Amino acid sequence: MKYVDEFRDAKLGQVLAGEILAEVDPHRHYKVMEVCGGHTHSIYKYGIDDLLPDNVELVHGPGCPVCVIPMGRVDDGIAIARQEGVIFTSFGDMLRVPGSQYTLLDAKAHGADVRMVYSPLDALRIARENPEREVVFFAIGFETTAPSTALTLKRARDEGISNFSCICNHVTIVPPLKALLESPDLRLDGFIGPGHVCTVVGARPFEFIPADYGRPVVISGFEPLDVMQSVLMILRQLSFGRCEVENQYTRVVPREGNLRALEVMSEVFELRPHFEWRGLGFISQSALKLSDAYREFDAEQRFEVPGMRVADPKACQCGEVLKGVIKPWECKVFGTACTPEHAIGTCMVSPEGACAAYYNFGRYARQKETA
Amino acid sequence: MVDPANHIAKVDVVGVRRKINVGLLADGEGNGPEPGDWVLIHVGFALSKIDEEEAHATLQLLQRMGAEYEQELDELKASVID
Numbered sequence: 001m002k003y004v005d006e007f008r009d010a011k012l013g014q015v016l017a018g019e020i021l022a023e024v025d026p027h028r029h030y031k032v033m034e035v036c037g038g039h040t041h042s043i044y045k046y047g048i049d050d051l052l053p054d055n056v057e058l059v060h061g062p063g064c065p066v067c068v069i070p071m072g073r074v075d076d077g078i079a080i081a082r083q084e085g086v087i088f089t090s091f092g093d094m095l096r097v098p099g100s101q102y103t104l105l106d107a108k109a110h111g112a113d114v115r116m117v118y119s120p121l122d123a124l125r126i127a128r129e130n131p132e133r134e135v136v137f138f139a140i141g142f143e144t145t146a147p148s149t150a151l152t153l154k155r156a157r158d159e160g161i162s163n164f165s166c167i168c169n170h171v172t173i174v175p176p177l178k179a180l181l182e183s184p185d186l187r188l189d190g191f192i193g194p195g196h197v198c199t200v201v202g203a204r205p206f207e208f209i210p211a212d213y214g215r216p217v218v219i220s221g222f223e224p225l226d227v228m229q230s231v232l233m234i235l236r237q238l239s240f241g242r243c244e245v246e247n248q249y250t251r252v253v254p255r256e257g258n259l260r261a262l263e264v265m266s267e268v269f270e271l272r273p274h275f276e277w278r279g280l281g282f283i284s285q286s287a288l289k290l291s292d293a294y295r296e297f298d299a300e301q302r303f304e305v306p307g308m309r310v311a312d313p314k315a316c317q318c319g320e321v322l323k324g325v326i327k328p329w330e331c332k333v334f335g336t337a338c339t340p341e342h343a344i345g346t347c348m349v350s351p352e353g354a355c356a357a358y359y360n361f362g363r364y365a366r367q368k369e370t371a
Numbered sequence: 372m373v374d375p376a377n378h379i380a381k382v383d384v385v386g387v388r389r390k391i392n393v394g395l396l397a398d399g400e401g402n403g404p405e406p407g408d409w410v411l412i413h414v415g416f417a418l419s420k421i422d423e424e425e426a427h428a429t430l431q432l433l434q435r436m437g438a439e440y441e442q443e444l445d446e447l448k449a450s451v452i453d
């Protein structure tokens with residue numbers, strides 16, 4: 001595939017590995033956080049961590065949209081899905097996220113009409129085709145996905161589709177990063193910036209990281225050479241004493257982002273005063289809800305929801321994984337009570353979750369072999 | 372473009388023809404994507420136009436790094452130190 005295969009060239013990967021090795025100070029330990037779950041997935045899929053020197057550690061960040069959904073929100077979704085006449089839609093991996101009792105797929109097995117969709121526009125089409133039913137879309141995702149939901153809602157309004165509504169769980173990436181930077185548990189040397197979020201928001205929202213916290217950020221693509229080159233760019237900033245937001249993913253990310261997408265988002269959404277993140281607790285101004293102009297499409301207004309906060313299961317350490325404080329395999333239930341087939345936590349559900357990525361690409365088995 | 376009013380276009384995704392929404396690329400002044408453009412697609416929406424020049428520039432930089440490395444290897448192989 002064009003613009004994909006070229007960025008998977010194994011030989012150039014080796015060359016980059018050599019350049020990285022030449023750049024590191026052997027007496028120093030480097031911790032670089034990849035903010036986005038898409039990067040975590042690539043890192044394990046292509047074994048990028050194996051190509052890096054031992055003293056360059058990649059730490060997984062909070063940027064997996066499914067992983068950060070708290071149990072109470074899943075319960076709210078299930079409560080709506082079980083109501084008479086409702087068709088409940090969301091992305092496939094969201095349907096497998098455990099709530100306090102069970103998942104949305106379990107609710108489906110018990111008779112609720114729960115359907116997997118690829119796009120919010122599929123959910124809108126289902127609404128158009130079933131005017132006598134209430135179609136609800138459980139929206140998740142960072143700024144990458146929020147514009148798509150926004151445009152879908154705009155179209156629903158333009159078409160006058162009145163049986164469509166949305167449970168908005170869109171979150172924003174900057175507040176949890178700020179929280180991480182403020183926390184004393186984690187000493188990070190730099191950030192691999194979330195390329196796809198940046199196609200929408202641009203580079204500017206990340207400038208506070210070098211400016212206020214003195215850490216370099218490199219906005220990165222998702223192919224193995226992209227990630228390797230970004231690591232090299234971060235190391236070079238560190239060794240030359242530079243500290244700024246650089247863009248490795250220039251083929252996709254314009255510095256100012258996608259203005260049209262930002263405009264649609266600001267029309268349809270507004271900031272929530274606070275939102276609960278799985279394992280991270282409440283973070284203020286970190287999520288979106290529908291604006292007053294779109295109130296009629298807000299499922300939380302249209303339906304009764306329990307709106308309860310449910311504590312994470314005791315054994316679950318997703319919060320620590322999302323903060324990069326522990327590695328997936330350090331969670332006590334990893335690979336035993338918690339597997340992709342029977343997940344206890346969210347990080348095991350989404351392919352972007354660190355636990356699932358680690359488990360699925362056979363890292364766990366290898367780790368045990370060498371131990 | 373199959374449905375300009377709703378910004379629906381047909382694209383080729385690894386050999387499969389699919390309809391996607393390109394409304395996030397329209398700037399209202401007719402500067403939307405053109406046939407032949409490469410776009411980044413997420414949940415049925417084109418999110419960004421791929422800048423071919425930038426893609427080439429990044430690749431060239433990587434390949435140059437590779438070439439320098441090969442050359443160094445060759446020089447290393449050619450050197451005979453007694």
Ligand code: SF4
Nearest residue numbers: 318331338345348355
């Ligand atoms: S192993 Fe399961 S419970 Fe533990 S952190 Fe990973 S997803 Fe969460």
